Amino acid sequence: MHEVSAAPAAHHGPPTTFIRKHVFSTDHKVIGIQYYHLALVAVVVGMVLSWLMRIHLGWTNAAIPGLQALSANGAPGGVMTPEYYLQLMTMHATIMVFFVLTTAPFAAFGNYFLPIQTGAEDMPFPHFNMMSFWVTLTGFLVLVSAFFVSDGPPLAGWTSYAPLSAIGKAAGPGQGAGQVIWATALGIFCVGQLLGALNFISTVLDMRCKGMTLSRLPVSAWAWFITSCMGLTAFAVLMPACILLILDHVAGTSFFIPSGLVINDQLIPHSGGSTLLWQHLFWFFGHPEVYIAIVPGMGIVTHVLVTNMRRPMLSMKAILYSMWALAFLSYMVYGHHMFVSGMNPFSSLVFSFPTLMITIPSTIVVLIWIGSLYGSQLRINTASLFALGFISMFVSGGVSGFFLAQPSIDIMLHATYFVVGHFHMVMGVAAMFGIFSGTYFWFPKMYGRMMDETLGKIHFWLTFVGTYCIFMPFHYLGWAGNVRRYAAFTDDYLKPLIPLHQFISVAALFTGAVQLIFIYNFINSRFRGAPAPPNPWEGTSLEWIMPSPPPWNNFGGKDPVVYHDAEQYGVKTASGADYIMQNSPEQALPGGDGD
Amino acid sequence: MSHPDVALGGHHAPAMEPSPFAIPAIKLAMWLFIISDIMTFAACLVAYGFLRNATPNWPRPYHSSTIISVLVMTVILVTSSLIMLMAVRAARAGDRANAFRWTMVTLALGILFAILHVREWFGMIGQGVTLSTNPWGTGLFGGAYFSVTGMELLHVIAALIALLIIGLGYKSGRYGAAHVENCNLFWQFINIVWMFVVPLVYLMDIAS
Numbered sequence: 001m002h003e004v005s006a007a008p009a010a011h012h013g014p015p016t017t018f019i020r021k022h023v024f025s026t027d028h029k030v031i032g033i034q035y036y037h038l039a040l041v042a043v044v045v046g047m048v049l050s051w052l053m054r055i056h057l058g059w060t061n062a063a064i065p066g067l068q069a070l071s072a073n074g075a076p077g078g079v080m081t082p083e084y085y086l087q088l089m090t091m092h093a094t095i096m097v098f099f100v101l102t103t104a105p106f107a108a109f110g111n112y113f114l115p116i117q118t119g120a121e122d123m124p125f126p127h128f129n130m131m132s133f134w135v136t137l138t139g140f141l142v143l144v145s146a147f148f149v150s151d152g153p154p155l156a157g158w159t160s161y162a163p164l165s166a167i168g169k170a171a172g173p174g175q176g177a178g179q180v181i182w183a184t185a186l187g188i189f190c191v192g193q194l195l196g197a198l199n200f201i202s203t204v205l206d207m208r209c210k211g212m213t214l215s216r217l218p219v220s221a222w223a224w225f226i227t228s229c230m231g232l233t234a235f236a237v238l239m240p241a242c243i244l245l246i247l248d249h250v251a252g253t254s255f256f257i258p259s260g261l262v263i264n265d266q267l268i269p270h271s272g273g274s275t276l277l278w279q280h281l282f283w284f285f286g287h288p289e290v291y292i293a294i295v296p297g298m299g300i301v302t303h304v305l306v307t308n309m310r311r312p313m314l315s316m317k318a319i320l321y322s323m324w325a326l327a328f329l330s331y332m333v334y335g336h337h338m339f340v341s342g343m344n345p346f347s348s349l350v351f352s353f354p355t356l357m358i359t360i361p362s363t364i365v366v367l368i369w370i371g372s373l374y375g376s377q378l379r380i381n382t383a384s385l386f387a388l389g390f391i392s393m394f395v396s397g398g399v400s401g402f403f404l405a406q407p408s409i410d411i412m413l414h415a416t417y418f419v420v421g422h423f424h425m426v427m428g429v430a431a432m433f434g435i436f437s438g439t440y441f442w443f444p445k446m447y448g449r450m451m452d453e454t455l456g457k458i459h460f461w462l463t464f465v466g467t468y469c470i471f472m473p474f475h476y477l478g479w480a481g482n483v484r485r486y487a488a489f490t491d492d493y494l495k496p497l498i499p500l501h502q503f504i505s506v507a508a509l510f511t512g513a514v515q516l517i518f519i520y521n522f523i524n525s526r527f528r529g530a531p532a533p534p535n536p537w538e539g540t541s542l543e544w545i546m547p548s549p550p551p552w553n554n555f556g557g558k559d560p561v562v563y564h565d566a567e568q569y570g571v572k573t574a575s576g577a578d579y580i581m582q583n584s585p586e587q588a589l590p591g592g593d594g595d
Numbered sequence: 596m597s598h599p600d601v602a603l604g605g606h607h608a609p610a611m612e613p614s615p616f617a618i619p620a621i622k623l624a625m626w627l628f629i630i631s632d633i634m635t636f637a638a639c640l641v642a643y644g645f646l647r648n649a650t651p652n653w654p655r656p657y658h659s660s661t662i663i664s665v666l667v668m669t670v671i672l673v674t675s676s677l678i679m680l681m682a683v684r685a686a687r688a689g690d691r692a693n694a695f696r697w698t699m700v701t702l703a704l705g706i707l708f709a710i711l712h713v714r715e716w717f718g719m720i721g722q723g724v725t726l727s728t729n730p731w732g733t734g735l736f737g738g739a740y741f742s743v744t745g746m747e748l749l750h751v752i753a754a755l756i757a758l759l760i761i762g763l764g765y766k767s768g769r770y771g772a773a774h775v776e777n778c779n780l781f782w783q784f785i786n787i788v789w790m791f792v793v794p795l796v797y798l799m800d801i802a803s
Contacts, residue, residue, distance in 0.1 A: 124620035194631055202623045232627060236634035244642065244742065252727040253738030255646065270727070272735030274649045277642055284638070 014552050024134075026126030027552055031133050032112030033446060038137055039104035039435075040519075042095050045144070047512050049092035056080050058498070058505030060488040071152050073173065083173050085487035086155035090174075091146070093158030094182065097289065098189055099140050101427065104435045105296035106231070107136070107196055110224035112446060114200055116543045117221040119209025119560045121553050123199040132199070136192035143185035146178045154179040157485070159286065159337075162256030162278040166248040167270070170263045180249050183242040190235040190242070197235075200228035209542075211562035216582065218541040218566035219306070219313075222320050223299020226327050227292050233331075234288035241281035248273070279341055283334035290427050291330040294394075295323055297434025298365060301387040303566075304441050305369065307539045308384040309376040310578055311570035314368050322361035329358040339407045340414045348407040355405040362398055366391060382456030383537075386437035389464050390430050396468075397425025400475060415485075418478020421471050429467045436460075436518070443522075444536050448549040449529030455521040459514060466511030473500050540581050541566040625777045629784045636746070636788050640795055643743050646735055647799075654731030655800040656722070661715065665797050668711050672786045675704035683779045686772035691765060694775055698762035701782065705755045712748050716741070740796065747792050750785045757781065 015021040025031060055064055063078030074084030115123055123129050146153035151173040156165040160182065169176040204217070204225045217225075244255045254270030256278045261268040298319075306313055313319060335343065335351030369391055378384055400422040404410045413419060436459075443451045482489070482497050489498055535544040542560055543550075560583045568580035571588035580586050647653050682697035723730045724737045761778045764770035 125624065194628075197631075198624045198627050201627055202620045206618070206620045206623055232631050233634045236631040237638040240635050240638045240642070240746075247726070247738065247742070251738070252725075253742075254727065254735055255642070255738060255742075270734070272646070272650050272733035274646055277645050277649075280645070281638055281642065 024130060026122070026130045028111050028115050028123050028126070028129060029446075029550065029552075029554075031129050032108050032110070034133050035103050035108035035111055035136070036446075038133075038140060039100050039108055040522075042099035042103065042140060046092050046095040046100060047515065049088045049095070051509060051512055052080070053085060053088050053092065054505040054508040056085055056487065057489075058502040060490075070147065074152050080487070082487035083155055084152065086157070086172075086485065087153045087174050087178070089485070090155055090157050090160075090182070091143075091153045094143060094186075095140075096428065097158055097293070098186065099136075099143075100435075101293035101431045102193070102231075102289070103136065105300060105431060105438065106224065106227050106292060107132075107193075109220075109300065109435075109438050109442065110200060110227070110296065111196070113442065113543055114221055114224045115203055115207065116546070116550065116554055117218050117541050117566075118203055118207055119212050119542050119555070119562060120203055120207035121555065121559075124202045124206060125195075125199050128195045129199050132192045132195035135188055135195065139185045139188035139192060142181060142188060146174070146181040146185075149177045149181065151176060151178055154182045159282055160245070160278075161282075162245075162248075162273075162275045163258065163261055163268075165278070166245060166254075166256040166273075167261065167263065167268050168249055170266065170268065176249075180246055183245045183249075187239050187242040187246075190239040193231050193235045197228040197232040200224055201232065209560050209562060212582075216562055216565045218303055219316060219319060220296075220299040220303040220541075223296050223302075223323060226323050227295045230288045230292050230295070230327050230330065234285045234292065237281060238285035241278065241285070244281075245278070276338075276341060276343065279338050280334075283337045284331070286337065287334040288327070288330045290423075291326050293427050293431045294434075295326060297390060297431045297437075298323060300434050300438040300441070301390045302369070303541070304383045304387045304437050305373070305378075306567060306569065307441075307537050308379040308381065308387075309372060309569070310379070311372070311376055312567040313372045316565075316567060319365055319368055322364045325361035326358065329354055329361070333358055336405060336410070339410045345407070352405055352407055356402075359398070359402060359405070362394075366395055366398075379537075381440070381537075382451070382453055382460055383437050383441035385457065385460045385464075386433045386440060389460065390433040390437060392464075393425050393430040393433055393467070396472070397422055397427075397430060401426065413478055415483050416478035417474045417482045417484050420484050421474025421478060424474065425467075425471045429471060436463075439522075441537065442543070443525065444532030445543055445548050445550070447526050447529075448532050448547075449525050449527075450532050450536065451525040451529060452521050455517055459517045459521065462514040462517070463511060466507055466514060469507035470504055470511060473504050476500070535581075538577070538579055540564070540568050540579050542582055545581060545583055619773050621773055621777060622780070625780050629780065632750075632784065636791075639743055639746055640791055643739050643795060646739055650733045650735055652732040653800070654729060654733070654736050655802050656719075656724075656729075656731050656736075657797055657801050661718070662797060662801060664711060664715060665793055668708050668715075669789065669793060671704050671708050671711070672789055675701045675708070676783055676786050678704065679779050679782050683772075683776050686765065686775040689772070691768075694772075695762055695766040698758055698765070698775065698778070702755060702758045702762065705751060705758065705782075709748065709751055709755065712744070712751070716744070743792060743796055747785070747788060750788070754778070754782050754785055 015025060015027065022030065052064060052067065055062060061079060064075065064080070065078060067075040067078045067080060071084060074081055074087060080088070111129065115121070151169070154160065154165070154174040155172050156175065156179060160179070164171045164175070165179055167175070204221065208217070247253045248255055248257060254273040256275055257268060257270035257273045258275055259271040261270070302313065302319055332354040333351060335347055336355040339348045400418065404413060404419065404422060440451055440456055477497055477500060480497055482494060489495065489501065532548040534547050542562070545560065546555060562582045563585050564580055564582050566582055568588065570578055571580055572591050573580060573586055573588060575586070580588060678697050679701040682694050682701060685693035685697060719740065724740070726738045726741060727734045729737050757778050761770050761774050765775055
């Protein structure tokens, strides 16, 4: 019998109206699901944009049906202009990085499971939490509205380098209103993330239940905690950068616009600014952002693996310290994005060193995963498959990071598809696999029904093969000198690469279509899946002690008491189970596998 | 921390073992917000320094009248910091009348600071400084000057509104000592930021 203390926990009452329950809810679980659904919508939009781009890259003159309706100027007759290609690229990247990779693994799963895993009834500031979602949603809607202004969305890329991003309409379509909308949307997004990070950190530091020492927190909770520390500090730098960019557009300042800039034979009437300043501010945020996208995935994957391996990690402490090291170092490496920016070459050297150093904690985490998996009898289910896929993608994408960390090599590769392949695998696909792993793992808890495992496994294998087919060739393209950000490859030396681009495009369309299996499985299981037991995966952490789905107040008004860390797997118990739940006072008997 | 007022801010797990981190959630949130705001100000101040160093014809417009005015503003802020601490001490002791009085004195000094700040701005505007032009050098100067000092002024105004609301609320019993303490944290933080703004923006560019 699991003991719970009988302390009353009247924090906020149960929601009574539909609006309070499902729309403007202060329940962290509802907010988590709202974030998840936002990410689902965003990922569909982002993926369709990538389809359009891939079709254009493979078959440059092909007319895409319906595209003209989206933008008559950008795609006359359905054939996109080079500028419109860049506009779609900018929106694809911005939506994916901010509203999928940050929103799903961190804000969605973190909101739902962080308070539960710490044993709290809710976060300390439920209203801030609700605002956090609605502010983020507003940011998304503002961003998407850029499609519907006269010139369409901006074309300066998700990094929005100045002066392209700062000089306004002279820089091309979308660089007027579109760029201002972009900067406004990200400023709004930063506010939402600040509110979220305040809640996450104070939940971990202030709301843990009795017995839940920091060292007993499940690894996923640690990952969200570390990520929120990054979110608290990184987005705070992006916000003023966006404000300065907006001022350059609307107030006539020239923070990011240098003197004497001539565009289309016209002297730009600004003087004195620095284009490098934007890159410094942006990447000081941008590199931690990469880890904001990936660290929650690491936590989720570790949590999923340890549950399915049925034994502890070789060293959970080393994983935790490594994640902290990643977070800390992520602030010192940002200059490696700027090796070709004209920055002092000595600075490149200085940034190269911590960049190579940051591979050490990443490698430690991977080695501990692989070492722990070695000889374990891993339960193969969709969640654990996606966790393995995460490791595969993280390693494959991470290895190319060694090349790019060195300025001498990076200068050759920086503007090529090699970089595109690198970051798509290591922060895009790997993070997506973390999201999928978390989805298949926690779906029963979130929705009270099991997902279809057969469809899940088909989804995994097709996605796994498909993504390798898309992103591995990017590296070869890079070596072959295929520049990135080009809308078409008409130069002589690029023409032989077009068949490879066509292959990638087919793979992208295929892999995208495969996601329909996931969406079908998600929706179908939501309504027709088998009812989920409280603890379908025999996990030990606190989310598994409650019914699926949990009641509005998580632990039914009682505060759980915790006796163990979340790694009590492979143990021998009196009841015959091979695991002990965190809230069970039972002690392991000698002779278990985990000893 | 034994005053019942302090135990605000959400539900606490009852029998939690003593933890060095177990501070009231609203106070923790204020500290976290300050950390975040430090990053925002740092970005602004670093950007200012970066642009100033990267631009050869950066103006040096400040004469002794400006510097004296800025020093007076600084003295006012430091005094208000001290008085705000007296408000916190009174609030911790449950002395609502005195806590309210000192909060209002802080508020008055803050308003005086803001008025002098705005007067400073009008002085610059009167000399022909706009966001994109000025009579002395690079057009960038005005934008940078108004952004950094405007950011500070915006924070001061936000803090003044908070002081007013919390001060009145504390007097009427709506808010507790923890709220007064939170106001204090924010106020002290803004004052510390001002100590960075003064040398960077004013003292480095005194007219020769």
